[in-house]
Amino acid sequence: EADPLRAGLLAQIAVLPVAEAAEATSMDVEGEEKAPEKPTEILPEVSVYLSLLVINAFIGAEMLDQAQAACEALVTLLETLNRRTLDPLTSKAYFYLSLVHEKKGTLPSIRTLLLSAHRTACLHHDEMGQATLLNLLLRNLLSQNLVEQAYKLGVKLTNFPEKASNNQFCRYLYYTGRISALQLEYGDAYTKLLQSLRKAPQNTAAGFRRTVQKLMVIVQLLMGEVPERSTFNHKEYRAALAPYLVLTQAVRAGDLLRFNAAVAEHAAVFKADKTYTLVIRLSHNVIKTGLRRISVSYSRVSMEDICAKLHLDSPQSAEFVCAKAIRDGVIDAVIDHENGWMTSKELTNVYATNDPQRAFHKRINFCLNVHNEAVRAMVYPPVSYKKKADEKKDDEPTAEEIAKEIEEELAEEE
Template sequence: MDVDMTTSGEQLPASAKHTVPELEIYCYLLVLIFLIDQKKYDEAKTCSSSGIARLKNINRRTVDVLASRLYFYYSYSYELTNSLAEIRGNLLSLHKMATLRRDELGQETLLNLLMRNYLHYNLYDQAEKLRSKAPRFEAHSNQQFCRYLFYLGKIRTIQLEYTDAKESLLQAARKAPVAARGFRIQCNKWAVIVRLLLGEIPERTVFMQNGMKKSLTPYFELTNAVRIGDLELFRSVADKFSRTFSSDGTHNMIVRLQHNVIRTGLRNISISYSRISLPDIAKKLRLDSHNPVADAESIVAKAIRDGAIDATIDHTNG
């Protein structure tokens, strides 16, 4: 009803009546999800912004769970229109508001949304600064904790902290719900790259998991090229699946892998030969630089210094 009656029969204006806050936010959420399903992304952005504006005026613990879902779809609607940068400042203010209100579920959700926002634009340093300075809290949502571990793993990978990255990514994949197949696939893709960068070769069973075989095929072929140390095969796989690697955000990591491929190939050569010329090494490693012999000598010298192979270089005889 739009009006209410006082005991004396006097009518109150319609504005005196207020919708139950939980019901109001729930309606915003339903409409927002419907608009996204209908691919009406501009209308979804408008709806989500209105819902967030209303949410800022509500401070009730019973709204926290609905608010966390509204935060997610608010960010998602802007991501679908490739305009995440527009709401970064608003997400920061919402995170501050959730912290002051001791809304821990909201803090978890908004921290992940901000990290995703930064990582979307490859702003890894800003994401790490935010993560390190954000207030600590106990994880209340397994899904949000898994997302946090995944984003942390990506940051650690870019920072060359491969051991920590591997632990975070594998933990995220283990803790993720079975139904979250797409998320688990992404975790496994990044974990495979990190393990290869660490000099490990992932087990074949990793690529044969239910529902993941097709998605992980490019990474299986990449792993095979790294395992045998074939630089030409590695480049062929990288070119063949370049679009997949770019969309996964792993292309830069794969460029780093080239050094591991060369080192593996060199290790295989050192096992097979007691004596071999530098031009032959360059030929077997398939180095295509302007001065492959000089590059081969540099690579061999570095491998000897690092202890990767047990050998000596005869400069006089090459």
Template sequence: MTQEQPDQIVVDLELTPEQVEQQTIEKVDSALHLIIKTVESFDQRYIFKTLRDLVSIRKSLDTKVLSNLINFYLQDPYKSQLANLIGVEVSSEFEDKGEVLPEVNLSIHWLAQLYLLDSDQLTKLDQLNVQFIIPLIKKYNRRSLDLIYAKIWFYISRTKELLNDLPSVRSELLLALRTSTIKHDNETSGSLITLILRNYILSHDYVQASNFIEKVEFPKNVSTSIEARYFYYLAKINAIQLNYSDAYEFAITAIRKAPQTQNAQGFLQTAHKLSVLIELLTGDIPELSFFRKSGFQAVLKPYQDITKAVKLGDLKIFNETLIKYHDVFVRDYNLTLVKRLESNVIKTGIRIISLSYTKIHLKEICIKLHLDSESSAEYIVSKAIRDGVIDAKINHKEGYVESNELSNIYSTNLPQEQFNQRINFVNSLHNDSVKAMRYPPSQNRLDDKNKTPEQDDEAELLNALDELDADFF
């Protein structure tokens, strides 16, 4: 008999379906009792634990489990409405427990959302959201519902996204954001901001998304997963709007703030894809070790091939890679950024040519870069000279490019700019670390806290006497 690990969950593979359903019902019951405890103690930590426990039993949800929960916890009209929509029978065996708590009511509706989504019943799910859940959200006004609202709004938006009906939910999201901001529901506000940004991005309304970011303030003290999604969308919007330096910082921040767990693997892969493209657009080349991380090699293979094409400056290889992985880039919503790399490929090729040849004809450049004509080669080389990519001059009469002698890089401002960039990064990291630290209360605060009213009066009297003495002298 093998020794069990202390933190390992042992699963009995010989359980019958009835036993699995009974275990699922018991887990949901214990989670809902934690919600009731949250209402009684006003401690949000129980809600965090409840939502985590309920997500773990998501795969075990079925009509029998939901039927038990609906009949045991809910009362009419919520019981009959939800039972008819899901397709379960309403039973009168359970005793009437009075008015159900809003937290329990919305948690059961959230479980119904998960069941309908996993069973691919999107029409019923949309009906549940529009007819029952959104009116319930508008009805209740309780601070303990903040975390539950954040989850529910995510699946409402996800349903509209799967149904390709994004504009219809946008007004509801904006209205809910205004309400949650007024009520200071930080978790709901942060989730709604990310959902609205995603709605704009999927609709290709990047100008609207940029205007929305300028007018909204992202709340503090939200979960790191919501914060990571927010920075990812900021990186996406800034990259589309050609702000590559800011976009790269946002992408790296999103990767750092994302939970480093198996459940967040998909988000980390998406964020790494975006960071690769932004880094290439800034003119840098990612290191080869970046593509060798465990769990990322197969996913990042198209982006590694694009990186090789940019590094070699070969437009032919770049076009072949773009055609080969066209569907992958479309699925990742990165095709626009990948196409922008064509100019970087040409610039890299021109830089390599200028370092290899002191003098070269425009026709040779046209052949090496696979360009259409000498006039296009002349235009590209002149633009590269103007942008400072190469240090050369064009002889238009004889049709050749002559490179100037290489200057000492330390005579330019480039080392100073790089050094200043590193100093700013270190200072920013230090400031963020100091803000994240927690300090114990000072002794003066403890003394002030332990003072009695008589001691406070005595201290005020001594201060007054000291002031009189000071005035006298």
């Protein structure tokens, strides 16, 4: 009674007309007994679908023990059935099983089962099952920080099915992008995350897009780039990216104290988002940014001043940091070890270097990739295309007709 939706449905059902029993007609034979109807056989697809609805209700009500028991019983039943029409429902059953174990914190216990199911899906050429189970395995491995195993499974050894759904492909791009980021391949990680964000549904899956955007911000900072301000001002991301905005401002300013304060304040958020490991790596980028600012501002600066400005432990640490930055090409300077200072070289014209060419090449390459993906995604109606091809073929004269016309023209000239 407290639920307005339930009350409204009951009220609508109450006003529906009730079907009356049909009266006997002259065609009916009096006294004839009708044969009992045979019970209708329930298809396995129907029973599996209803089981998935029950499992979904259990998960929504946080009845995880009942949901786990129902999932295990359903998976056991599906292993005895070999019907291709059950493949989509089977992948959904494994998804719910993984979700229940993730909520209970027992994901490693089903890893062997998922591997066996993935092998079976490959043997049955079940592309939907392959895609779903591959993503579940990657999520399982990444939850335990088994990055090397996830890399071998998802990137090195296994090819993602071409005919899989777009949603599963978005998840796969996110997981592989995260693996690349953890393995210091930031350029490849950023490309995959950007592709995942663009392919994700724009009207739904807001949580997925926020998760991808958080990781993209960290990867951009690790690449030495600063995300655009519009990213943090977006209505959908503003609240979720607030800690990352503070972090970005600290990295952009090259202030190590401000960066450490931001990490300490929002450490719980970063750990919950599973980006804390990548955030810790940003300390080197903060030092490089600060050192670059010092190099531009001063033609010569002592190691003591660098140590004070960057809040390092000692002048010796500052000298090591400067030497590494010079070797990596972050700054163009010379260290005078005897006098204890660093001398910056004059700034060269950026247009005399290869930087504009590299930036232009990056943009052209991106446009070409977008064009190629659009061409591959185009679908042509086969029937209409065939008709046009046949009409074009009929309009073109054959070799015999051309030869006959030439003979007629020669005869007229004679």
